[in-house]
Amino acid sequence: MASDGANVLQAGRDLTVHVTRRRAVPAMESVSAPRSAGRIPVVPGLFVGRDRELARLAEAVAGSGRAAVVAVHGLGGVGKSTLAARFAASHAEAFGFVWWVTADSPAALDAGLAGLAAAVAPETAGLPPEERVELGTRWLATHDEWLLVLDNLTAPADAAGLLSRVRTGTVLITSRLGRGWRGVETVVLDALHPAEAVRLLTGLVRAEWPDADLADADALCAELGWLPLAVEQAAAYLAQARVTPATYLDLLARYPARMFSATAEGGDERRTAARVWRVTLDRLADTPLAGHVLRVLAWWAPEAVPRTLLAGLADEPDLVDALGRLAAHSMITLTGTTVTVHRLVQTITRTPDPHDPHRRARSIDVARDTAAAALHAAVLDLNPGLPDDWSHYHVLLPHARALLDRATHDTDTADTCALLHEFGKYLTARGDVTSAVAHLTRAVRSAERALGPDDPRTLRYRNNLAYAHWSAGDHRQAVRLHEANLADTERVLGPDHPDTLTVRNNVAYVHRGTGGLDRAIALHETNLADARRLLGPDHPNTLTIRNNLAGAHHAAGDLARAIPMYEAALADCLRVLGPHHPGTLTARVDLAGAYRAAGDVERAITLFEAVRADCERVLGPDHPDTLVALNNLATAYRSAGRLRRAIRLHEKVLADRGRVLGPDHPDTLASLNNLASTHWSAGDARRAIPLYEAAVAGCERVLGPDHPDTVSYRNNLAGARRAISHP
Incomplete structure (x- = not known):
């Protein structure tokens, strides 16, 4: 009887003992690889360009002993594997043995090394995989003149053990990861030329x-x-x-x-840009903010996104980590101050796909609205009328335009409307009135939908849209919009609201500009009384209204009343605002114009020269108000009979306005007319005629054949032609 727990040998059964004979493990140090054993994948398609990168790889692996470890990294789909295959094929003879390993996971890397062992020593094929990994590593460590390609390595750490043991031969790595390659030469691969x-x-x-x-x-x-x-x-x-x-x-x-x-018949559906980048984002799943940041970046221009725009998305350490990981995986490019994203990454990232967890429609919508809010926050403390702030607008404008082009009108939020409004005002100040009208028109329409037609912000946007139409020379539309907006503003906000005073001032201004002087003067007088009562006599808006009332009397030809009002307004502007405030500069220009109209030309010239210098220093030489001051100075010289000086100044104004405002801006067309008139005053009608013709053609095209400026310039042209015909 067997004891408890002992093995029992049952009677009546045959006992067969199986003995497994272990294969002899070759000494890998003495195994030479047959050249036919090496493998290089055949890359389908056509290889173009990349001469510079191929040359860098060749330079990196030149020499003896441990040739190099080189990592080619870049965005998924940029052609890293294709470049590595091209390099390996063209240098196969020099290396003697080439082995390609798909290394996108530790298991895949081990499988590649096990396959290498079986390739150089076929008798190892039946050994356990882990033993073949060791043999493959040993073979690499004891031979040189080989090239090992580790394709699509996920992280440097995955190959650290191999590289610590293998000190001969050449290792070429491709990876999306752009960071962590300590002691490894790297080659960045970008898009094709x-x-x-x-x-x-x-x-x-x-x-x-x-x-x-x-x-x-x-x-x-x-x-x-x-x-x-x-x-x-x-x-x-x-x-x-x-x-x-x-x-x-x-x-x-x-x-x-x-x-x-979409892939062609027989194509690999996994090898599309959308699928390739999804794999990358899957690897970043432990940093959810990275996906959100990328979706926000997808709505702006691809180049030079200020990192400050992203500051409100998360706490700084989390944001820095998310940006760093995106950059490490080649989804973005970072500098200390900017972010750059490949434009196709942007396009796909903002394209909803219900099958891709990184591109849910709701997440993309949230990112769009976040991008608008971030841009709005960036301009909140800027003033579009101050040239000192223009450089900030200039940096942000490409990103605002990209967002507005990519988002549809029906998705505009309150932040989007405010963004449209702020950049519309900036573009008006810079003289890009066509773009300004487009931005402000969308701001108004979207605000009427998102905020309501009577929201104070909507009324404000309408006011600035009307002003943009005025700046564009569409005076009839400007008057219509301003009058309608004044009625709505008084109804919604009341007659004493500061916004009502602003709108009423603008209505008076456009009536003055279109000849409705009685209406303009009455509105300005009412507005001035209300401003003094509500804001006080020294408020900047009150000072502006005073100066504008003087301007209405000037336009009506009542210089005896206008000049003392101008002088008093300027004195108060100097006292309250200082000599370099834009409001003070405007008051000085207007007073100089009144002196010229009154025949005191030399006094006007002295004042124009001084204010022109101050405008250039304070506003910059290209500011529209600076160009107005220079134009008025040229006109004053013409009035004084100093025609050569006037012609030179008018030529400069014309060139500057054409460059800054564009050839079709009403101010540029006015400069054409002014230069022509100065030549005519100098007795050179032949030189004046082509300038008049250009002014008339431009006005007919931009403002229409019946616009007052068109009619005036056409009359000037007719007069010059008569002078030629009947000298």
Whole structure:
């Protein structure tokens, strides 16, 4: 009887003992790899460009002993594997043995090393995988003149153990990770040069469709950001579907989610830009803020996004970490002050896809509204009328325009409306009145929907839209909008609200400019009395209204009343605002104009010269108000008969206005007329005529044939022609 727990040998059964004989493990140090054992993947398609990067790789691996460890890193889809395969194929003879490992996980790296052992020593094929990994590593460590490619390595740490043991040969790594390569030479791979991207697209399509119409290939490649993977994806689609680049662009615009995922028959659906970048974001899932930051960045311009725009998204340490991880995985490029994102990354990131957890429609909408709020916050403390702030607007303008172009009107929020309004005022001040009218029109329409037609912000936006129309020379529309807005502002806010005073002042101003002087004077007088009562006599708005009332009397020809009012207003501006305040500069220009109109030309010239110098110093030489001062100075010299000086100044004003405001701006057209009139005053009607003709043609095109300026310039042209015909 067997004891408890002992092995029992049952009677009546045969006992067979199996003995497994272990294979002899070769000494890997003495194993030479047959050249035929090496492997390099065949990269389908066409290889273009990359001469500089190939040269850098060749330089990095030149020499003896441990040639190099080189990491090629860049955005997913930029062509890192293609570059590595090209390099390996062209240098296979020099290395003697090339082994390619897909290293996108530790398990895949181990499988590649195990495969290497079996390739150089086939008798190891039956050994356990972990033993073959060790043998493959030992072979690399005891041989040189080999090239090992670790493709798509997730992180440097995944290869740290291998590199610590292997000190000979050459290791070429490709990775999306751009950080952490200590002691490893790196090569950054960016998108193709535009001409190379077009050559890639053209070559791939014509290989299957020789007579393809590839007009607009450059536009398509630009839309794809010259990214090789996206260009290859588009080329395969064009060749299969027999469609033109223009058709593909149209499909991209109308069906972006489908087109970014579309592959040709037999293509790898995992090898699309959308799927490649989803893998990267999956790896960042432990930093959820990274995805949100990328979605916000997708709404702005791709280059030079100020990092300060992102400051309100999260606490600084969390934001720095999210940006750092995105940059490390090549999804963005960072400097100390800016962020850059590939334009196709932006396009795909803001394209909803219900199958991609990083591109949920709701998350994209939240990011859009966050992007608008961040831009609005960035301009809250800026003044579009102050040139000192223009550099800040200039930096932000590309990002505002990108957001506004990419977002539809029906999604505009209160922040978007405020952003449109602020940049509309800035563009008006800079003389880009066409863009200003477009921004402010959208601000008003969106505010009427999002805030309501009687919201004070909506009324304010209407006021500035009317002013932009006035600046653009559309005086009839400006008067109509200002009158309607005054009625609504008085109804909603009451007659004593500060905004009502502002609107009433503007209504009076446009009536003065269109000849409605009785209405203008009455409105200014009412407004001045209300401003003194409500704001006080020294309030800047009260001072402006006083100066404008003097201007209305000036326009009516009552210089005896206007000049003392101008002088008193200027004295108070100097006392309250100081000599360099824009309001003071305006009062000085207006007073000088009144002196000229009254025949006191030399006094006007002295004042114009002084204020012109101050405008250039305070506002800058290109500020529209500076150009007004210079124009008025030139006109004063003409009135004084100093025509040579007047011509030189008018030529400068014309050149500057054409450069700053554009050739079709009403002020530029006025400068054409003024220069022509000065030449005519000098007796040179032949030189005046082409200038008058250009002014008339521009006014007819921009302002219309019946606009007062058009009629005036046309009369001047007729007079000059008569002078030629009847000397």
